[in-house]
Amino acid sequence: QVQLRQSGPGLMKPSQTLSLTCAISGDSVSSDFATWNWIRLSPSRGLEWLGRTYYRSKWYNEYALSVKNRITINPDTSKNQFSMQLNSVTPDDTGLYYCAREEVPGPKRVGYAFDMWGQGTMVAVSS
Amino acid sequence: DIQMTQSPSSLSASVGDRVTITCQASQGISNYLNWYQLKPGKAPKVLISDASNLETGVPSRFSGGGSGTDFTFTISSLQPEDIATYYCQQYENVPYSFGQGTKVEIK
Numbered sequence: 001q002v003q004l005r006q007s008g009p010g011l012m013k014p015s016q017t018l019s020l021t022c023a024i025s026g027d028s029v030s031s032d033f034a035t036w037n038w039i040r041l042s043p044s045r046g047l048e049w050l051g052r053t054y055y056r057s058k059w060y061n062e063y064a065l066s067v068k069n070r071i072t073i074n075p076d077t078s079k080n081q082f083s084m085q086l087n088s089v090t091p092d093d094t095g096l097y098y099c100a101r102e103e104v105p106g107p108k109r110v111g112y113a114f115d116m117w118g119q120g121t122m123v124a125v126s127s
Numbered sequence: 128d129i130q131m132t133q134s135p136s137s138l139s140a141s142v143g144d145r146v147t148i149t150c151q152a153s154q155g156i157s158n159y160l161n162w163y164q165l166k167p168g169k170a171p172k173v174l175i176s177d178a179s180n181l182e183t184g185v186p187s188r189f190s191g192g193g194s195g196t197d198f199t200f201t202i203s204s205l206q207p208e209d210i211a212t213y214y215c216q217q218y219e220n221v222p223y224s225f226g227q228g229t230k231v232e233i234k
Binding site: 041046047048049052062063064065098100109110111112113114115117118119120 | 128158159161163165170171172173176177180182214216218221222223224225226227228
């Protein structure tokens with residue numbers, strides 16, 4: 001059974017760097033049939049995809065334009081987890097942050113879908 | 128980027144009612160669309176994938192349809208446990224994008 005377990009702080013001050021980690025059990029961060037994503041939920045923006053990392057003979061990262069200059073997503077194969085760093089946070093970054101597995105076409109699926117999610121981390125940015 | 132326009136933003140219906148939510152993409156996305164259910168304190172759940180494919184274990188009162196730019200999500204007989212916010216999501220292109228969400232309440 002696949003589980004994603006998030007960890008990281010919930011309260012930040014403006015200009016700080018947000019660091020969140022998502023530990024994977026029951027799957028591999030190097031899987032050919034998954035990508036590993038960060039998504040946030042906020043009252044102002046609703047659900048917003050932030051970015052992903054995945055392995056296809058080499059590592060790839062893709063990011064949303066809204067955070068592209070501030071975000072880094074990294075895999076950690078030794079711990080089977082992935083992390084997100086978001087620099088220079090502002091109150092607009094306040095929200096509920098999720099890590100999520102995207103299952104891709106393969107033995108179990110025809111299309112793409114976020115089929116497993118972490119428990120969510122509520123992040124508040126305030127001075 | 129592909130914009131997803133979802134409506135209505137909220138609705139109130141009686142138990143047993145048929146409920147329909149629409150999602151429109153700013154460009155054609157074939158059937159590359161999923162529907163998710165969000166409940167407070169719970170992880171989001173994918174209900175419908177590829178526009179009309181019911182995920183394993185999801186009750187058959189949920190259904191989806193459409194292709195190209197116009198999509199629908201239907202609950203054929205609303206149940207109290209369906210109180211949640213529902214989102215469409217396109218995966219035609221990165222960056223992925225979601226609709227604005229529809230909050231479903233019981234009248």
